[in-house]
Amino acid sequence: MEKSKKSTKRLAAAKELNKVVGEYYLECAAAKEQGKPVGWMPPMNGAIELFYAMDLQPVFPENWSPVCAAFGLTPKNFEVSEGMGYSRDLCGYLRNIVGYVNGPMTDPAIPLGGLPAPDLLISPGGGCVPVMKIFHALERRFPEAKVFKADLPQVALEEIAPHHIDYAIQEMQRLITFLEEATGRKLDQDRLQEVAALSDQACALWDEIMSYRRSIPAPFSAAEIGIMFVMVTRQGTRQAIDFLIKARDEIKERAESGTGVIENEKLRLFWDNIPLWYNMGLFNYFEKANAVVVAETYSAAWSIRLDPADPLKALALKSLMSYPLVSCVSIEKRKEMVLKACRDYAIDGVVFHRNKSCVPISLGQMDIRKALEDELGIPSVIFDADHMDARNFSTAQFQVRIDAFLEMLAERKGQTFKT
Ligand code: SF4
Numbered sequence: 001m002e003k004s005k006k007s008t009k010r011l012a013a014a015k016e017l018n019k020v021v022g023e024y025y026l027e028c029a030a031a032k033e034q035g036k037p038v039g040w041m042p043p044m045n046g047a048i049e050l051f052y053a054m055d056l057q058p059v060f061p062e063n064w065s066p067v068c069a070a071f072g073l074t075p076k077n078f079e080v081s082e083g084m085g086y087s088r089d090l091c092g093y094l095r096n097i098v099g100y101v102n103g104p105m106t107d108p109a110i111p112l113g114g115l116p117a118p119d120l121l122i123s124p125g126g127g128c129v130p131v132m133k134i135f136h137a138l139e140r141r142f143p144e145a146k147v148f149k150a151d152l153p154q155v156a157l158e159e160i161a162p163h164h165i166d167y168a169i170q171e172m173q174r175l176i177t178f179l180e181e182a183t184g185r186k187l188d189q190d191r192l193q194e195v196a197a198l199s200d201q202a203c204a205l206w207d208e209i210m211s212y213r214r215s216i217p218a219p220f221s222a223a224e225i226g227i228m229f230v231m232v233t234r235q236g237t238r239q240a241i242d243f244l245i246k247a248r249d250e251i252k253e254r255a256e257s258g259t260g261v262i263e264n265e266k267l268r269l270f271w272d273n274i275p276l277w278y279n280m281g282l283f284n285y286f287e288k289a290n291a292v293v294v295a296e297t298y299s300a301a302w303s304i305r306l307d308p309a310d311p312l313k314a315l316a317l318k319s320l321m322s323y324p325l326v327s328c329v330s331i332e333k334r335k336e337m338v339l340k341a342c343r344d345y346a347i348d349g350v351v352f353h354r355n356k357s358c359v360p361i362s363l364g365q366m367d368i369r370k371a372l373e374d375e376l377g378i379p380s381v382i383f384d385a386d387h388m389d390a391r392n393f394s395t396a397q398f399q400v401r402i403d404a405f406l407e408m409l410a411e412r413k414g415q416t417f418k419t
Contacts, residue, residue, distance in 0.1 A: 005281025006070075007223035010261055013247035014224035020243055021067070022112060024233050029113035031057035037183045039120035040138060040145075042131045044301055044322035045152075046172060046315025047122050049236040053195040054185050057116075061097040061134060063232050064115055068096055069277035069388055071111045076104055078389065091130035092357040092388025098134070101141045118145045120182055124171070126152030127323045128360040146182045148175055152319055156330030160320055168316035189311075195236040196311035199318075202235050205244040206302045212251045213294045214345055217260025219251045222271050222293035223283035224261075231302045260292070267291035267409050268346055272338065272368070273353035273361050274298060274387035282398070289406035289417050295345040297361070300325045300337060331364035338368050342378055349409045350380035351402070357386045379412075381405035 009015050031038050038057045041047045051058040068074050074092075077099030082088065084102060086095050104110060121142065123135035139147055150171040155164055176187050209227075212219055227247055234240035254260075269286060271293045276282055283293050301322050306314035328334055342350065350372055355362045365382065372378040383401050386392035410417035 025112035217265035219254035
């Protein structure tokens with residue numbers, strides 16, 4: 001296996017994604033020229049819907065980081081941020097984006113036109129500490145940008161109480177006032193309802209798409225999970241719906257006709273934690289044992305629904321719920337979700353990516369591992385890596401560990417396995 005390898009795409013939708021990604025970043029770059037205010041924000045909160053409802057341009061520095069990894073820009077960005085004193089132990093998204101904005105951002109040769117400078121910086125809180133720190137660093141880099149800060153609580157899903165929701169609604173209202181004053185644009189309530197309805201439809205399509213992966217054989221694997229791009233950057237738009245409908249139709253047809261992502265599926269795997277964005281080809285590595293990664297932690301972030309009749313409450317709930325759905329804000333809840341996915345998707349084994357640069361999602365893996373063994377008898381393997389920094393990943397160690405794991409899983413099912 002090459003050190004860095006793109007994943008093999010089998011879905012037409014996954015291949016079309018390059019076009020969708022290109023169009024989004026061209027739109028971001030064009031926004032400046034069109035006089036459309038540009039706001040940078042973390043993903044997984046209700047600010048995106050407000051932006052689309054007010055015809056503002058949302059930009060996601062965290063989403064730009066996987067793009068940098070795919071284009072091989074990350075080492076340069078790390079060099080810049082480490083030169084500024086940012087430790088290699090910090091989140092790779094943080095180090096990448098700090099390096100990018102203080103380094104190659106102004107290079108005209110940056111792929112996809114790069115990111116336009118922000119007019120607005122939106123930091124809603126509620127995520128992890130590094131994500132807040134990214135925005136502190138951005139405030140220093142772009143002192144002319146108008147800054148909105150909220151302080152949403154990080155609260156476990158099962159502990160979200162009416163006072164948390166009331167508080168989050170107030171913060172959404174404060175964000176609307178800020179955006180109206182900063183941009184001179186008024187929020188149209190009917191348009192907000194429309195956008196919330198589109199956002200809800202995207203979530204419903206997402207859940208439907210994921211449900212087809214329960215089919216045996218699975219119609220697509222984690223190697224094609226890049227389709228999640230539209231959930232991160234386009235939620236609340238017609239473009240997201242059009243893309244997801246096409247993807248859904250293709251995946252449904254494959255599921256109904258019994259067409260698997262590989263010809264001879266024998267083992268079904270769950271992937272915990274963020275993918276290695278610089279080496280998505282790892283998801284294909286399992287295929288030598290006819291194994292497919294059919295479910296993963298990250299997909300859960302979009303498994304929420306939004307009530308368009310009460311869009312402010314819907315966006316407030318989304319802001320409170322999305323991040324805890326994938327992180328260890330509640331280890332009990334995450335454990336429950338992984339175990340449920342393992343039952344629903346008929347998982348044979350779990351691959352834990354112990355992510356050096358993301359503690360919030362790596363916490364609790366030992367507890368989940370034990371519960372998998374004790375309650376479901378499902379074995380798992382742990383390997384050490386980093387979602388952004390290839391220097392913290394050893395291909396040789398990964399292969400040795402995964403080969404032994406696949407061999408053991410194959411033996412349990414009475415299959416033969418050849419390395
Ligand atoms: S959740 Fe993890 S990857 Fe995401 S910003 Fe926080 S530390 Fe980084």
